Every structure is written in C-alpha cells, then in structure tokens.
Amino acid sequence: MSAELSPIDTAKSIAAKYAVQFVEDGMRVGLGTGSTSAWMVRYLGERVQQEGLNIVGVPTSRRTAVLAQEAGLRIATLDEAKWLDITIDGTDEYDAELTLIKGGGGALLHEKIVASASDRMIVIADHSKSVAHLGAFPLPIEVIPFGLQTTRAMVEAMLDGMDVLGWEAVLRTIDDQPFVTDQGNHIIDLHLKRIGDPRHLALALNQVPGVVENGLFIDICDMVISGHGDGRIEVTDLSDGTLKEVQVDVGQDANIFADI
Ligand SMILES: O=C(CO)[C@H](O)[C@H](O)COP(=O)(O)O
Structure with a gap:
C-alpha cells in the first residue's frame, strides 16, 4: 500500500x-x-x-x-x-x-x-x-421530478410528527441545478439530527406519494x-x-x- x-x-x-x-x-x-x-x-x-x-x-x-x-x-x-x-x-x-x-x-x-x-x-x-444514533448525516430520499416541491412539503409535514430532532428537507443541487439520479429522479436530504425510530421513519417516508425510496437500510x-x-x-x-x-x-x- x-x-x-x-x-x-x-x-x-x-x-x-x-x-x-x-x-x-x-x-x-x-x-x-x-x-x-x-x-x-x-x-x-x-x-x-x-x-x-x-x-x-x-x-x-x-x-x-x-x-x-x-x-x-x-x-x-x-x-x-x-x-x-x-x-x-x-x-x-x-x-x-x-x-x-x-x-x-x-x-x-x-x-x-x-x-x-x-x-x-x-x-x-x-x-x-x-x-451511536443515526441522523447526524442528512438522510437522503429519492423523489420523482413531478410535484417535487409538493412532495418536499408533504415530507416536512410528516416529519413534524416523527421522533427526530429536526425536519428540514433540502433539495440536493449540483452547479445550482437539482441533482439527477441514474434513474432520472432528484434527491432531498433530510436534516434530522437524530433519528429515534428508523423503522417507523422508513415506513412513513415510503408512504408519501412522490417518494421512491429512502436511504435507511434496515x-x-x-x-x-x-x-x-x-x-x-x-x-x-x-x-x-x-x-x-x-x-x-x-x-x-x-x-x-x-x-x-
Ligand atoms: O451510499 C453511498 C452512495 O449512494 C455511498 O456508499 C456512501 O455515500 C459512502 O460513500 P464513501 O464511501 O465515498 O464515503
């Protein structure tokens, strides 16, 4: 080496x-x-x-x-x-x-x-x-382009009732443009600081229309x-x-x- x-x-x-x-x-x-x-x-x-x-x-x-x-x-x-x-x-x-x-x-x-x-x-x-606790790293979610801001708002509203310390949802950008995944979707990074119940959060996120998948691997x-x-x-x-x-x-x- x-x-x-x-x-x-x-x-x-x-x-x-x-x-x-x-x-x-x-x-x-x-x-x-x-x-x-x-x-x-x-x-x-x-x-x-x-x-x-x-x-x-x-x-x-x-x-x-x-x-x-x-x-x-x-x-x-x-x-x-x-x-x-x-x-x-x-x-x-x-x-x-x-x-x-x-x-x-x-x-x-x-x-x-x-x-x-x-x-x-x-x-x-x-x-x-x-x-010791997940969540200091922003949790990425993959969302489809259609209705992006509406999806973001729905995710933030849902996070308000979750066992997390923050609920800011930030669209990932690159060169001032939305980041595009290999699947043609976008990424929203969830700044949660600490995730109390990853299993509950993962299930709830994937129920928001427009969210394709979340970055919690359980x-x-x-x-x-x-x-x-x-x-x-x-x-x-x-x-x-x-x-x-x-x-x-x-x-x-x-x-x-x-x-x-
Ligand atoms: O999930 C990933 C990509 O979507 C990577 O595995 C994760 O970001 C770790 O990256 P690195 O090895 O560069 O620290």
Missing part, C-alpha cells in the same frame, strides 16, 4: 481490501458506489487479474460501471444476474444494529435494490461512519468492515445472528489477505 495515503484513505482502502476476500470464484457480486467502493472495485479487479477469478459484477451506478470496466471486471445488469451472492458497498452512517444511512453519493435506490437481492451485504467504511446489512487510519480493522458480523467484533491489526503495509 502506498505510504502517501491519508489516514482516511488508508482506513477506506484496508476495509475494501479485507472485504474482497469474501468474494469466491463463480460469485455474482453487487458493486457499491462511492469512494470506499471504488477501492473495492480496484481490489476485486486485481484479484480477477491475478487469480483468474470468474465473477460477474452488478454495478449500483453508472460511475461504478465505468470503474468496474476499467478494473477489468465483467459486468451485468441485475436482471441478467437475477440474484447475487454478495454485495459490497459503502455507507454514510451505521449503528450497532447495522442499520445504515446511505445515499450520500445519490445511488441509494439502486444500492438498496441490489443489496436486497443479495444473499449477503458487506459494508465497508472508515470508522468515522460508526454512530435488516439488510450482515457485516460491517470498518478501517482505522492506523491500519486496524474492526469486523461486526450479524450473519449468524450474533454480534461479533474482532480486531485485526493489519498494519499499513501488511499482507492483510493472510488474516482471513
């Missing part, structure tokens, strides 16, 4: 490198979106080149599709792959129950569909994404691999119904593949 990496990039890259070892020959793999997932795509590409793995990747965004092709991965649509063995993706926040806030990169809709169509979802993150993630800038990794595994935490001191230059 390059000694020039910042602590945050070290944390992201070692989490990604650890995660790709869970990919086995013949697997269909969901490929997440974002800077941590970009590391994962590169490391997966390395494994394909070096070990001749026969895998197919299903990208969760156009950006990831481009990265995957550059990394030499064979890609397919979700409908071509039908069901996936594993999805590896990043997150914006995760709590002790492995409930996530995702969508900082605007790909939450495809990410949720792909992760839900997978036997296993592994999340990779730098340790700053770990929170009972979807099986494992979080969390990297630290000093080279340590924590693995929180819910796949056998228990919460386990292991610490693996991989060191910045160590061959962490030997630790699994």
